[in-house]
């Protein structure tokens with residue numbers, strides 16, 4: 044069972060406006076280069092509502108096997124949205140693509156996610172987009188391994204994910 048750490052069962056909602064551009068972008072570059080960006084959204088108690096995703100900027104370098112996210116472009120977008128939204132829209136996670144059908148995190152991914160989550164000091168969502176499947180996990184500052192989330196429901200608001 045998930046949530047062995049007794050924390051509340053939380054949901055991650057990814058709005059269609061956040062997921063659709065990612066899927067289109069990853070598909071367009073599939074087999075050529077890895078893509079990635081950050082998630083912007085709202086923290087609602089234990090839940091994360093992802094409203095927007097950034098796409099690779101000209102500062103990023105994508106290769107077949109790695110995506111190097113340049114902090115400058117994405118962080119600037121995050122700061123801009125945060126101040127425009129009355130400081131509620133927050134950097135709540137990251138996404139990147141993998142050249143595999145059903146992706147899973149690499150040891151480098153796990154290490155990066157831990158570092159990001161620790162330095163943010165709050166839970167963060169991490170999504171990997173594969174050719175046919177997605178891998179979504181939630182990392183918490185006091186927990187080394189991500190909790191895997193799976194799709195539970197689709198609605199007009201977006202796709203809701205719950206712990207596996």
Ligand SMILES: [Zn+2]
Pocket residue numbers: 139140141148149152171
């Ligand atoms: Zn990866």
